[in-house]
Amino acid sequence: MTLRIQKCLRRGASALSISVGFIALLAAAPAHAQKDPKFDFGKAEEVKTVEWKAQAKGGVSMTTGNSQTTNGTATASVSRKEGNNKLALEAGAAYGRANNRIATIDPIANTYTVDRRSITSTNNYYGKGRYDRFFTTNNAAYASGQAAADKIAGKTFFGGGQIGYSRQLYKSDMHLAVVEAGYDFSYERYVQAPSKTLDPVSIHSARFFAGETLKLSAATGITANVEALFNLNKEGAAIDVNTNMAGVDAFKDIRINGKAALTTTLYKQLSIGFSFTVKYDQNPAPLPAPPNAGTATAAGAYFVDKVDTLSEISLIMTFL
Numbered sequence: 001m002t003l004r005i006q007k008c009l010r011r012g013a014s015a016l017s018i019s020v021g022f023i024a025l026l027a028a029a030p031a032h033a034q035k036d037p038k039f040d041f042g043k044a045e046e047v048k049t050v051e052w053k054a055q056a057k058g059g060v061s062m063t064t065g066n067s068q069t070t071n072g073t074a075t076a077s078v079s080r081k082e083g084n085n086k087l088a089l090e091a092g093a094a095y096g097r098a099n100n101r102i103a104t105i106d107p108i109a110n111t112y113t114v115d116r117r118s119i120t121s122t123n124n125y126y127g128k129g130r131y132d133r134f135f136t137t138n139n140a141a142y143a144s145g146q147a148a149a150d151k152i153a154g155k156t157f158f159g160g161g162q163i164g165y166s167r168q169l170y171k172s173d174m175h176l177a178v179v180e181a182g183y184d185f186s187y188e189r190y191v192q193a194p195s196k197t198l199d200p201v202s203i204h205s206a207r208f209f210a211g212e213t214l215k216l217s218a219a220t221g222i223t224a225n226v227e228a229l230f231n232l233n234k235e236g237a238a239i240d241v242n243t244n245m246a247g248v249d250a251f252k253d254i255r256i257n258g259k260a261a262l263t264t265t266l267y268k269q270l271s272i273g274f275s276f277t278v279k280y281d282q283n284p285a286p287l288p289a290p291p292n293a294g295t296a297t298a299a300g301a302y303f304v305d306k307v308d309t310l311s312e313i314s315l316i317m318t319f320l
Contacts, residue, residue: 054078057273057316071096071122073312078320086132096122124150138168142180151191154285154304160186162207173215180209184229191288199237203253205229219265226258241283241303253283269318277310 058074075092098121105112128146135141147159164182171177184207189200211225235248261275287302 057314068099091127093125176213
């Protein structure tokens with residue numbers, strides 16, 4: 001009996017020695033044997049915030065009686081910013097009709113009658129997109145393109161693209177000031193009289209821009225900006241407003257666009273906006289022939305006004 005117990009103890013000691021030796025061997029194994037451990041849950045990846053903004057605004061006005069007009073405007077915009085990249089898209093249109101009084105003269109009877117004639121008083125649209133690449137908080141490069149038309153201003157189509165550098169000059173809780181400099185290419189096709197053909201005009205310009213955003217309160221803000229385009233090339237196909245001859249020299253077709261707007265929140269996502277836009281064209285488009293001109297040729301060249309303004313009151317719905 002005693003002998004059997006001793007044998008069992010010796011066998012247990014041998015097994016224990018083998019186990020301890022095996023564990024020591026594992027501990028002494030090279031470290032690369034465990035270089036790729038597997039986990040059920042790894043480290044959470046950094047989440048990049050994507051910022052979306054979308055809004056639409058529109059308005060309709062109608063008058064009857066002495067003044068008979070109908071006008072409508074609509075615009076929509078959407079932007080997406082992720083990391084150092086921002087893409088913005090915008091489109092809009094405006095259309096209006098006016099039923100004006102006109103006098104028809106009877107030269108034989110030396111009398112006249114008054115009637116009304118319906119004409120299009122507003123007819124324009126635009127669409128544009130812009131991409132910004134931010135290198136730092138204050139420095140970015142931009143590229144944009146647009147397509148538009150304004151028949152009342154004598155242009156059946158105008159579009160092009162821009163590229164340049166944008167600099168954030170100052171930013172605080174209330175202010176944001178930005179300046180930009182770059183290159184602008186514009187292509188313009190004019191409303192043509194039936195008796196003559198005007199070639200489209202290509203314009204290469206230097207572009208300068210300055211803008212300011214002022215936050216008056218949590219609900220109200222003001223924006224103001226101005227853009228100046230200086231033509232660098234001679235526009236051979238354009239008619240000079242001063243000489244009525246073909247050809248407009250460099251820096252003789254300066255265009256300036258300015259806008260100021262105030263927006264205030266009415267309720268949650270609904271806001272009201274007031275804006276004023278002014279556009280100046282040093283060498284405007286030739287004036288379209290009037291509807292009753294027929295095939296008659298104008299006695300000289302006539303041009304649309306150099307300055308256009310737009311005053312708006314709009315309801316704005318913000319979706320994102």
